[in-house]
Amino acid sequence: MAAKVTASKMNISDEVMISMQAVNKWFGSFHVLRDINLTVHKGERIVICGPSGSGKSTLIRCLNRLEEHQDGEITVQGITINNDLKNIDEIRRDVGMVFQHFNLFPHLTILENCTLAPIWVRKMPKAEAEAIAMKYLERVKIPEQALKYPGQLSGGQQQRVAIARSLCMEPKLMLFDEPTSALDPEMIKEVLDTMVALAEDGMSMVCVTHEMGFARKVANRVIFMDEGQIVEQNEPEAFFNNPQSDRTKLFLSQILDH
């Protein structure tokens, strides 16, 4: 993997990217997010971890309204997420998302996957969109696959395409929802390398992941969630070396000690 992202490259500004104030969410009667308060500044890289069912994915899916929160306030880049469709459209234009199962469009080529949103959402001319797509496909190191279909690529390649597809919208913030969980072990590294490179360029990122090596290397802050609450958050060194809460200690012992 690339070298540890140095402090000089971090470029964290005072500008607030995400602000969640007392956010609560229920699935039916199940209280899935409980009193979430979180502020993320521009250029910050947050890793969220926690046991399954702890609400990590739900939390980041609330940030682009794939899930609706019922209580509290979420703003992304100063835009409040509410029922106003215009706000949601505006946020989605600027927030990229990478999914566990890639969610590439199987009936479109890699290039078409990448140019779709720029053409239809940003109303970009096709040639320009293709130029941008090729730029980002080169950045994730698979320009030669541009004319293939997603089904012809390996899992790691597909996930890198998914990252490139998000980057084509030139987002201000990237959300990663367990991007390596569905990959074979030998493909995890290529995806993590891509994500590290992205972090080195100063992209604001919120990652739900269990890749603790990635968290140590890239994150400014690690957040531990359990039962829908933020239990602990800290800088990675302190978080891993000196966890405070018993639940964090238990969780870390379970995922780190094999």
Added chain:
Amino acid sequence: MADHKHSANQNSEHAFVRAEDAPLLPPPATEAGITGWLWQNIFASMADFSSAGASLRSACVAALTVFLLYFGFAQIYTLLDFGVFSAVWSDPDELKREACWTVDQGGGLPSGWHAACWPFIYAKHKFIMYGAYPSEELWRVNLSVLLGIAGLAYVLIERLPRRREVGAMMLTLYPLLCFILLTGGNLAIPFGSIGLWLIIGLAVISLGRLAKRGFLGSTLSEFHAFIGLTGWAFVIYNTVRGLGAVDFGLEPIDTRDWGGLLITLVVAVTGIVVSLPLGIILALGRRSEMPAARLICTVFIEFWRGVPLITVLFMASVMLPLFLPEGVNFDNLLRALIGVMLFSAAYMAEVIRGGLQAIDKGQYEGAQAMGLSYWQSMRLIILPQALTHVIPGIVNTFIGLFKDTTLVSIVGIFDLLGAGQSAIADAAWSTPVQATTMYLYIAIIFFVFCFGMSRYSIYMENKLSKSRRH
């Protein structure tokens, strides 16, 4: 095992290092080539003689194979004999029915002869193709059909340029052209009423626009698409009526004079072309998150699926006029057409809904997260995949619809089958084989159309699954 070396770690009996690759061998004869095909498809199930029971089973399978082959070929021979080898092909002396009479019946054919009487079909051909459409105006039907075939062929062949534009013309200008060519225009519709309805339509479209911008409150703004569609329906319907009222110098031909294959094609093609888009809208509506849209679409679909097509046609042709005010009179064919359209749209909607449900939730989320609107994600992401999944079901509905058009003969419209049946009643051609010949001919026509659709659907499936292999 000369090429296996146990040198790496002699201490462990499990240690093993391959020194040379195992050789790549050609497949055995039972896996490849003609022998392989015969083995796998014919002999595999009857070549096991390892025990008495297995030998008995193999012998039975072999006997059954021989019997089925004999039976199949005998059937094919019977059919070919009836239709080709023993058939009467011409009637040079214009004897009509006597050309197909045996010696016993007073004709010239040998006793016991039983085969097709094709001169009967020649004589009735115009009738079973066009019905009572005037002979000197048949060029209008032929021109419509030729243009249709040319356009369809152009759209279906994938290498040609500008297929999209040609397809759009086939769906917009071509039906209008056919409408004018086939009816001849010059319908007795006052232009005043058409103008009035056009203005109403435009007003409704403007209302839809205003609702979309939110000037008319939130309730109406949710229905802006519905209001807009209603307006467009008014405008399109009245544009067609307006065109129909223009005098193009063609002789108007009442739809009561249409018949035969012409009717079958008009009903089937209209039903097919309208039911697909209407079915897509209904399927999306039924899966919509808006309760009102969902309710309307569900009720519509369940209503039309719950009624037999015969009932629909009866209602349209017999009951509907009783409810209409005096003087308002829809064309009988138009009523049947609307019935068939709505009926098949309901079936199509359920087929397409099946396709929509097969699409992974991640596809919707991927599209949403990229900022695509609902209609964009449906058009660009969801529908292309959903429709591909259900090509067999869609074509199945098309084929069913094509064959169901024969039911219109029940409301006095002479489609291919109806025209054939009334041709059979002609005493001038009365022979024992008259009906069989006619039904064979009609069956061949139906088979050609349905088999064509079926093959094209298989071709499409293969093509799409090749380019999108998972």
